[in-house]
Amino acid sequence: MATATSNAPAPAGERIPATMQAAVYRAVNDVRVETVPVPEIGPGEVLIRVHSCGICGTDLKKIHTGSHSAPRIFGHETAGTIVKIGDGVDNFAVGDRVMVFHHIPCGKCYYCRKKTFAQCETYKKVGCTAGFEPSGGGFAEYVRVMDWIVSTGGVVRIPDGVPFEQAAFVEPVNTCLKAIKNLDLAPDETVLVIGQGSIGILLAALAARTGAKVLTSDLYTERHAIAAGFGLTHPIDAGNESVVEVAKRESEGRGADAVILAVGGNALIRTAMDAARPGGRVLLFAQTQHGEAFIDPAAVCMDEKTLMGSYSASVEIQDEGASLVFNGYKTGFDLTQLISHRFPLEQAVEAIEVASNPTAASMKIFIQPDLRK
Known part of the structure; x- marks a missing residue:
């Protein structure tokens, strides 16, 4: 190698x-x-x-x-x-x-x-x-x-x-930290991160630093093993478990307070919305291609779920993100x-x-x- x-x-x-x-x-x-x-x-x-x-x-x-x-x-x-x-x-x-x-x-x-x-x-x-x-x-x-x-x-x-390899993560960490700050997480909340590629793990690890309970969902058990190395200990095997049902079970039946969709494409947007509790937040992180996607409008109106996005980096947190990577x-x-x-x-x-x-x-x-x- x-x-x-x-x-x-x-x-x-x-x-x-x-x-x-x-x-x-x-x-x-x-x-x-x-x-x-x-x-x-x-x-x-x-x-x-x-x-x-x-x-x-x-x-x-x-x-x-x-x-x-x-x-x-x-x-x-x-x-x-x-x-x-x-x-x-x-x-x-x-x-x-x-x-x-x-x-x-x-x-x-x-x-x-x-x-x-x-x-x-x-x-x-x-x-x-x-x-x-x-x-x-x-x-x-x-x-x-x-x-x-x-x-x-x-x-x-x-x-x-x-x-250099660690330093190359400064830009992607900034983008993830921006998303977590946009969610304004609280320690008594449950967060679901769908997707445990490198970006999903970064998002989940940063969410865990707020004190919130973090659930991680992925098809590959190997990725959950890597996530565990970052202190993420609530894996969901998306190939064999219902992500929505587990999210509700782990949050006293309500659903996750916040859901982060860390994989591209639109197929899992509905899953993310269904996994969020009434009044919860769903953040799209990887949907960077314009196009149509079906979203249940009543979930936003009647269930008062907030659908939000976060894209690219923020100069406002540049020093904080760089320090996190370098000191980390x-x-x-x-x-x-x-x-x-x-x-x-x-x-x-x-x-x-x-x-x-x-x-x-x-x-x-x-x-x-x-x-x-």
């Missing part, structure tokens, strides 16, 4: 090649490992040599649905080493180990004032690219980080002793346990295939350009 490369910083003044390898999205279900130019940087920008980039479900949806034009280089859960800085960058240096957010809001518009940062037009712009239309760029050897990301806190220095590595919140597969960049197509077809043995999939066998 492939092993991770060193966490050592890049040597100061290392030679940057003219070309690099990248996984280029060319059409629906068509990603190819190609040789492309290393991106040039401008004033206020930095160039990062990628160590680790996680494959996110949103990357996969873009690849499989054709929602975005081609060509592009995806990948946004990125951690690596700064190898070049542009004029005017004085808060970072060559050799700094960092993770990067690909979205940062303007902080001034109506949506930012209302703290709905993901709806800010500046936030919707992608500020990291490995070439072509900016799309994250983490599935490449080098990533250019644009000036507004650098100047407004989108580049976060990784503390000594924290590996040393205090029992080791997120590298969620990584099931690591692929070198030349095997990026295989990595995407594995991530697109989850099994009991697959959790978080990482692409690491410098991975050595």
Whole structure:
């Protein structure tokens, strides 16, 4: 099995090649490992040599649905080493180990004032690219980080002793922490998290930190075993048990106070609504494709159930989320346990295939350009 490369910083003044390898999205279900130019940087920008980039479900949806034009280089859960800085960058240096957010809001518009940062037009712009239309760029050897990301806190220095793999979880942890905060959980509540992939486990583990009782549902017992390592001890075997009935049984017959749907698609929305108590909340976390879905309107009106969503990260909790990841590595919140597969960049197509077809043995999939066998 492939092993991770060193966490050592890049040597100061290392030679940057003219070309690099990248996984280029060319059409629906068509990603190819190609040789492309290393991106040039401008004033206020930095160039990062990628160590680790996680494959996110949103990357996969873009690849499989054709929602975005081609060509592009995806990948946004990125951690690596700064190898070049542009004029005017004085808060970072060559050799700094960092993770990067690909979205940062303007902080001034109506949506930012209302703290709905993901709806800010500046936030919707992608500020990291490995070439072509900016799309994250983490599935490449080098990533250019644009000036507004650098100047407004989108580049976060990784503390000594924290590996790149752990740091690459800062962005997804932020998105999960935002969702949990939106639910405003109380210690006397019961929470059901449907889906125990890496994101589902993160959501459940963060929910448990509020003191609430957390139920976890998944088809794979192997995933429940991993979840148990994060203190999640109320598993529901969705293949052999009724999720709705167990949720009611574990909440004195009421149903869960809050239900989080951590898997994509719409098929389980009705299950989530049925598992919530009257007056409860249902949060959709992975429904990122527009389209029709059947929802019982009386469940919202007469049963007073709240249907809500949470999308992407929040700059308001950026420091809290980063601290949770960095400090957690040393205090029992080791997120590298969620990584099931690591692929070198030349095997990026295989990595995407594995991530697109989850099994009991697959959790978080990482692409690491410098991975050595």
